[in-house]
Amino acid sequence: MHTKQKLTATQLQIYNYIVANKRKVKDITLRELAGILSVSPASVVRTLKALGYKHYYDLQNEIKEELNRNKVVDDITYQAQYYFSQDFLTDYDQKIADFKKIASKTKDFIFFGIGSSGDLCEYGARQFVNNGRNAFAIGDPYYPVELSRDLFHGKTVIVLSVSGEGQPTIDQVKNFRQLGATIVSITNNEDNTIAHLSDLNFAYHLEFKIIGQTINLTTQVPVVYLLERLSRALNTTGQ
Incomplete structure (x- = not known):
């Protein structure tokens, strides 16, 4: 398009x-x-x-x-090819610059996601640590964030959610915000509750692949790509 x-x-x-x-x-x-x-x-x-x-x-x-x-043998390859052919990839450049400004003021990074997004949070946190920053992942939707004695000023929470509408994730994002955290989210599109609650959002615009009511098979290739771009940007923070 x-x-x-x-x-x-x-x-x-x-x-x-x-x-x-x-x-x-x-x-x-x-x-x-x-x-x-x-x-x-x-x-x-x-x-x-x-x-x-x-x-x-x-x-x-x-x-x-x-x-x-873009006809290919398998659907995953098609989705990846489609994603990397889109014009909006150039829009990430300004958002990466905005992320660098956030990172320059961030003491700790917290990754939050549920299900497969939670698994990718572990990967994202490890990439950030590999690039010299303190980071850890939370995959528990009921983690008692609001009971923390350590307020979240100076911390950035990176939220992963395909739909951006999961209620447990929304509730936790609100808790993080109330405690002073900066919110960066990665979602399938930018018109959802979590994106609207975020200080910075990255969207990847792929066709939803849903089986039944709960099983989401939307490819996560864009999320891995974005996590790696963000982790690499840490090496140039402030430049």
């Missing part, structure tokens, strides 16, 4: 849905898309124009070409 410009909240909602559901969008009408999102067709049209498309079918044709071009 074209590079994302400054979008309104409604336009951002439409953009995020299109990015996460390209296979569906290529086969449905503009009115059907508007109905799914509970917005007017005019709102969809305005969003497309903000993204640089003259017509809805221009977007659909581009999606079809992209899907055909």
